[in-house]
Amino acid sequence: MNISRTLQAGLLALAMTGTAALAAAPAAHPPHFAIAGARFELDGKPFVIRSGDMHYPRIPRAAWRARLRMARAMGLNTVTTYAFWFQHEPEPGQWDFSGQNDLRTFIKTAAEEGLNVVLRPGPYVCAEVDFGGFPAWLLRTPGLRVRSMDARYLAASARYFKRLAQEVGDLQSSRGGPILMLQLENEYGSFGRDHDYLRAVRAQMRAAGFDAPLFTSDGAAGRLFEGGTLADVPAVVNFGGGADDAKGSIEELAAWRKQGPRMAGEYWAGWFDHWGEQHHNQSPEEAARTVDWMLAQGVSFNLYMFHGGTSFGWLAGANYSGTEPYQPDTTSYDYDAALDEAGRPTPKYFALREVIAKHVKEALPSVPAAPQPQALPAFALQPAGSLLARLDVLSEAQSSRWIRPMEAFGQNYGYILYRKRLDAPAKGQLVLNELHDQATVLADGRVIGRLDRRRGENTLAVDLPAGTQIDLLVEAMGRIGFGAKLVDDNKGITRSVALDKEELEGWTVYPLPMDAAALKRLPAGASGDMTAPGFWRGTLTLDKPADTFLDTRGWGKGQVWVNGRHLGRFWRIGPQQTLYLPASWLKAGKNDVLVFTTEPPTATTMQGLAGPVYETP
Structure with a gap:
């Protein structure tokens, strides 16, 4: 009986101690960030x-x-x-x-x-x-x-x-x-x-x-x-x-x-x-x-x-x-x-x-000093070889009975070239079914046409003798990123190539991702017909690196790399007529500039501008 009373007293004291401890304990910390009804809270405050x-x-x-x-x-x-x-x-x-x-x-x-x-x-x-x-x-x-x-x-x-x-x-x-x-x-x-x-x-x-x-x-x-x-x-x-x-x-x-x-x-x-x-x-x-x-x-x-x-x-x-x-x-x-x-x-x-x-209640920080892009003097670019003359160093040929998209060859971005030699004369409509996105069509190395998905173009009239080498250079210009069509926007020619409704078979395919490893293999000097797609190289010499905008007017359509950094695509149709070049990608002294064009340029130099140019001809 006494033991029972002692135990009860002890349990009561323990309970009271626990209650006091709970009362003295601080409230649980609110989460650092929370969504509370119609508002956000940071550390418990609106x-x-x-x-x-x-x-x-x-x-x-x-x-x-x-x-x-x-x-x-x-x-x-x-x-x-x-x-x-x-x-x-x-x-x-x-x-x-x-x-x-x-x-x-x-x-x-x-x-x-x-x-x-x-x-x-x-x-x-x-x-x-x-x-x-x-x-x-x-x-x-x-x-x-x-x-x-x-x-x-x-x-x-x-x-x-x-x-x-x-x-x-x-x-x-x-x-x-x-x-x-x-x-x-x-x-x-x-x-x-x-x-x-x-x-x-x-x-x-x-x-x-x-x-x-x-x-x-x-x-x-x-x-x-x-x-x-x-x-x-x-x-x-x-x-x-x-x-x-x-x-x-x-x-x-x-x-x-x-x-x-x-x-x-x-x-x-x-x-x-x-x-x-x-x-x-x-x-x-x-x-x-x-x-x-x-x-x-x-x-x-x-x-x-x-x-x-x-x-x-x-x-x-x-x-x-x-x-x-x-x-x-x-x-x-x-x-x-x-x-x-x-x-x-x-x-x-x-x-x-x-x-x-x-x-807001607090004073805003002062606006920091702004970057100051600079105009840079014009520098010359020299022919560095046509694409067809450089194919063997840029790509490994693959055989394919049928036309297939870029992804089927393990390629993600860039260009892809489909080649076929005609066994018989070809006269009629050359059809690139599901062209994604722009094709330069060459016959024996000479450009005979361009087809543009933007305009729904996929057909070119041809009249070619037997033995002609056809090259279809296709540029991937960005996969669709919004809407139902994004699910299957493969690149290259994604269905077939036909001549007068007869599908052409027996292709040699050159994937051209234009990645850093491939571009490093480009030899020096000019080679091939530079009115066809090809490379140009120049040297931008600087006392001190500075942000600038490369003026691409006069260069048609293509890509630019500076010191191996890929700036991106340019195109004469605008509205963008310049490419932003950050100072951090440049160095004092000589900077290597590589340009790839799919349209023959009318200029032979580039210069840096202090600001962008937006023009739609």
Whole structure:
């Protein structure tokens, strides 16, 4: 009995001690970042996201910090970026997070400059990049369908998420890092309505270790929300235009999702360019009024783009419309953004800064000194050999009974040449069925025609004797990255070549990815007919490296490499007539410039300009 009473007293004392301890314990810490009803919270306090998109592969690595510092000085507290699967896994199981692809360093640098990060890891990103950010090697598997429940595709995307999380998973807000939240897929409502697919992507992200808050992002229409969102994932809305468009879009979002944050996931404060069309502009005043309205309403926003940069190398993608079968994107991704292609603040930058300063309590940092691109003297370029004279050093010939697309030969980007010697005279219509994207047709080394997918061209009248060597040089100008046609935009000639309705067989194929290893094999000196596609080489001699814009007027159509760095495509049809060349890719002394042209140039020199030129002849 006494023992029982003693035990009861002890248990009571223990219980009281525990209760006191619980009362004295501090309340649980709120998560670093949370989505709470219609608002965001940072460390438990209401938080309005003031963000702008910047894409690390489109900005020279040496300029990352300066461009991020410009974002902070404009009044942004966050930067948004996609993660680009095709840059990080150029071949299956081969990973690249170095140099321009060092996403981890980009995110950590943003944090060091006082900026949070919103990460949009895909697997699909759009962003006017080739194939919407998917690796081209996915197209080597016949019938594989991206953005679907295709098990082959999902196995590849699961591997990608797992590797990406190993790179940046510890930088999430759920672990105290700068990555506030992550986007689930990207504008899926503009593509499909398969919620099982969205749930599968979410499951892959979570399994990989992405445990920060998720959100979806779609255009301002009920049907797009319905297709692109999940009921238990917060949604944001994308739109362009002015303050009235912002109001209507946010109201559309609020009507669709009664609970959830009010945010412009993309406010299109500019637009991108297609080859052969006009350069796009949006007034600084309209952009500023729209941001002013959003901040006055407590609406979070992400400027698409704050700084567009450059689609270096083979980054640029393409689109299509009801009236235009194919619309390749320009190399410049200036986007008429607040920060121009070279990283200079524009009138739009200062108009937005003034508006943001009006709505925030803290004083904004001073605007850093802007880059100063310089005009550089003209330098000569000399013939460095026609393509046909250099084929053997650039490519290994492969035999193929049938015409097949580029991907069937293990090639992702660049050019591909199909060769056949005629057994009999050929007179009639030469038809390149499903040409993707532009073909230069040569007979015995002489150009006899050009066909352009943009204009729906695929037929050329020919009259050729027996024994003629036909060469079909096809340029891949960027895979479609938006809409239903993105799923199978293979490159090269993707169906057949026929002469008067009879399919031609027996081809020799030369893949021409124009990669660094191949270009290093180019011998010195001129060789072959330089009125046909070919190479030109020059030396740009500098006392000191400086940002500049190479003037490509007079050079027709082609590509430029400087010191082995691929600047991208140029084309006389505009609107882009210059190529941005960053100082960090140059050196004091001699700089090697290599130009490949598919149209004979009328110039023999190039020069650097202090700014870009936009002209559509």
